[in-house]
Amino acid sequence: MKNTKEINPRDSYTQSPWQSTLTAISSTRPEAEVNDEFDVIVVGAGITGITTALLLQKAGKNCLVLEAGKVGFGTTGGTSAHLNTFFDATYPEIESDFGAQAAKQVADSGKDAMAIIAELVREYGVDCDLEYKDGYLFSENEKETEQLREILAASLRAGIAVAEAETNELPVPFDMAIRFAQQGQFHPLKYVGALAEALVSLGGTIREDSFVSAHNVVDGLMEVICAERTFSAKHLVYATHIPPGITAFSFRCAPYRSYVLAAKLKNGNYPDALVYDMQEPYHYFRSHVIDGEQLLIIGGEDHKTGHDDPEGAFARLEEYARKYYNIESIVYKWSSQYYIPVDGLPYIGRLAASQENTYIATGFNGNGMIFGTLAGKIIADQIQGIDNQYADLYTPSRLKPVAGFSEFVKENTDVAWHFIADRFGAEELKKLSELKRGEGKIAEFKGEKLAIYKDLQGKVTALSPVCPHAGCIVNFNMAEQSWDCPCHGGRFDISGKVICGPPREDLTRITI
Numbered sequence: 001m002k003n004t005k006e007i008n009p010r011d012s013y014t015q016s017p018w019q020s021t022l023t024a025i026s027s028t029r030p031e032a033e034v035n036d037e038f039d040v041i042v043v044g045a046g047i048t049g050i051t052t053a054l055l056l057q058k059a060g061k062n063c064l065v066l067e068a069g070k071v072g073f074g075t076t077g078g079t080s081a082h083l084n085t086f087f088d089a090t091y092p093e094i095e096s097d098f099g100a101q102a103a104k105q106v107a108d109s110g111k112d113a114m115a116i117i118a119e120l121v122r123e124y125g126v127d128c129d130l131e132y133k134d135g136y137l138f139s140e141n142e143k144e145t146e147q148l149r150e151i152l153a154a155s156l157r158a159g160i161a162v163a164e165a166e167t168n169e170l171p172v173p174f175d176m177a178i179r180f181a182q183q184g185q186f187h188p189l190k191y192v193g194a195l196a197e198a199l200v201s202l203g204g205t206i207r208e209d210s211f212v213s214a215h216n217v218v219d220g221l222m223e224v225i226c227a228e229r230t231f232s233a234k235h236l237v238y239a240t241h242i243p244p245g246i247t248a249f250s251f252r253c254a255p256y257r258s259y260v261l262a263a264k265l266k267n268g269n270y271p272d273a274l275v276y277d278m279q280e281p282y283h284y285f286r287s288h289v290i291d292g293e294q295l296l297i298i299g300g301e302d303h304k305t306g307h308d309d310p311e312g313a314f315a316r317l318e319e320y321a322r323k324y325y326n327i328e329s330i331v332y333k334w335s336s337q338y339y340i341p342v343d344g345l346p347y348i349g350r351l352a353a354s355q356e357n358t359y360i361a362t363g364f365n366g367n368g369m370i371f372g373t374l375a376g377k378i379i380a381d382q383i384q385g386i387d388n389q390y391a392d393l394y395t396p397s398r399l400k401p402v403a404g405f406s407e408f409v410k411e412n413t414d415v416a417w418h419f420i421a422d423r424f425g426a427e428e429l430k431k432l433s434e435l436k437r438g439e440g441k442i443a444e445f446k447g448e449k450l451a452i453y454k455d456l457q458g459k460v461t462a463l464s465p466v467c468p469h470a471g472c473i474v475n476f477n478m479a480e481q482s483w484d485c486p487c488h489g490g491r492f493d494i495s496g497k498v499i500c501g502p503p504r505e506d507l508t509r510i511t512i
C-alpha cells in the first residue's frame with residue numbers, strides 16, 4: 001500500500017490515490033481578517049460545497065465555506081471519480097416512477113453537469129486529468145440481458161447516445177453490452193482543489209477545521225455556530241450529504257460503503273473505458289495514471305454502512321479482480337460513503353417554506369461528481385432568484401409515496417430494528433483480553449454496553465456506543481478504524497470524534 005508522508009486527510013483510515021496530490025489551499029486567512037457576515041454560508045468543502053460557492057462568488061455573492069476537515073475531506077476525496085450520463089437509478093426505473101418527461105430531464109441534467117465541469121476546467125485552466133471515454137454496461141445472464149435491453153431502450157428515449165456494442169473492453173465474459181458515448185473521468189481532488197483556489201482568488205473564504213455545531217435563525221439571518229465564532233448570512237447551504245440533526249432526510253437516504261482497489265497489472269491490459277457490470281452489488285472498472293504509473297481502478301462490493309464486514313468486502317473485491325486480471329500489486333485500497341435516496345433521485349435545493357433560506361444536497365447514490373456539480377448550479381440559481389429547470393424535479397420537498405416504496409419500507413424497517421434491537425439485544429459479554437490490537441468491539445461491561453478499542457500499542461479505550469444523533473449503537477469498521485453508525489451513516493474516529501454527519505457530537509468517552 002502507498003504510504004506517502006504528506007497527504008490530504010480524509011474521513012477514512014485507508015488512503016485513496018487522490019490524497020497524495022496535495023490541494024494546499026492558500027485560503028486560510030488570518031482569523032482577524034475573516035468577517036462575521038456573508039451573503040451565503042456553505043457547510044462542507046467537497047465538490048458540492050465548492051462548486052456552489054464558486055458559482056455564487058462569480059455572480060457577486062460573498063461566500064464563506066466552513067469545512068470540518070480539509071477541502072475534499074469527505075466522499076470527494078474517496079470517490080472513484082466517474083462522470084456519467086447514466087446513473088444508479090436506471091432510465092427504466094426513472095420512467096416508471098417519475099414519467100418519461102422526468103427521465104429526459106434527468107438525462108439533460110447529467111449532460112449539463114458534464115458541461116459545467118468542462119467549462120470550469122476550461123475557464124480556470126484546471127489540470128485534473130479530465131478525459132472522455134466510452135462507458136460500457138454489460139450483462140452476464142439472461143435476466144440481466146432482459147434488463148439491459150430495457151435500459152438501452154429507455155436511455156435512447158431519454159435522449160442519451162447509446163448503442164449495442166460488440167465488446168465490453170474487459171477480459172470478463174459477457175452476454176450483451178451497450179456503449180454510452182462521451183462519459184468521463186478526472187482526478188477529483190485536483191479538480192476541487194483548483195475550484196477552491198479560484199473561489200479564494202475571487203474573494204471567497206474557505207475556513208478548514210471548522211466544525212459547525214448548530215445554526216439558528218435570528219431576525220431572518222442564518223447564524224452559524226462554529227467553535228468560538230458565530231457567522232451569519234442570508235442563505236445557508238448544507239453540502240454535507242445528510243443535513244445534521246434528525247430530519248426527514250435521515251429516513252429518506254440510506255448510507256452505503258463502497259470499496260475500491262487501484263492495481264498495477266503485469267501485462268498492461270488496462271481498460272481504456274469506464275465499464276460496469278450488472279451484478280448486485282455491481283463492479284466497475286476504469287484506469288488512471290497516478291504519479292506517472294497506470295493503474296486499474298476496480299470497485300464494488302458495496303453494503304449498507306455498519307452492516308457488513310469491510311475487510312470481507314475488500315477480500316471479495318480483490319478475489320474478483322484477480323479472477324480476471326494478472327495483478328502485480330495492489331497499490332491503493334480504500335472505501336468511502338454515499339447515500340441512496342428512497343425514490344432513486346437526489347434531493348437538491350431549498351428546503352420547504354418554514355426553512356426557506358436553507359438548502360441541502362443529498363442522496364447522490366454512486367453518482368456524486370455529477371449530482372454534486374448539478375447541485376452547485378441548482379442551489380446557486382435558487383439563491384440568485386434564477387429559475388432552474390431542474391429545481392422541481394430534484395426538490396427536497398417532493399413526496400413520492402409510491403415510487404421506491406418497497407425500498408423505503410426496507411430501509412426504514414432496518415433503521416427501526418436498530419433502534420430497538422441494539423438497545424435490548426443480548427450482546428455476549430466480551431473479555432477485554434480477547435480484543436486484538438487495532439480491533440474494536442461492542443462489549444458489556446458491568447451491565448453497560450461499551451465500544452471498546454485496543455490500539456496498536458495495546459492501550460484500551462472505551463466509549464459509549466450510543467450514537468448521539470438518534471441513539472443507535474455503532475459498529476466497529478476494522479478496515480477504516482472507525483465506529484460506524486448503521487442507522488444514518490454517522491461515523492466516528494477511534495477517539496470518538498465525529499468524522500461524518502449527521503451526528504453533531506462525539507461519542508462519550510467512558511473511564512473503565
Ligand code: FES
Nearest residue numbers: 467469470485490
Ligand atoms: Fe443517526 Fe447514528 S447516524 S443514529
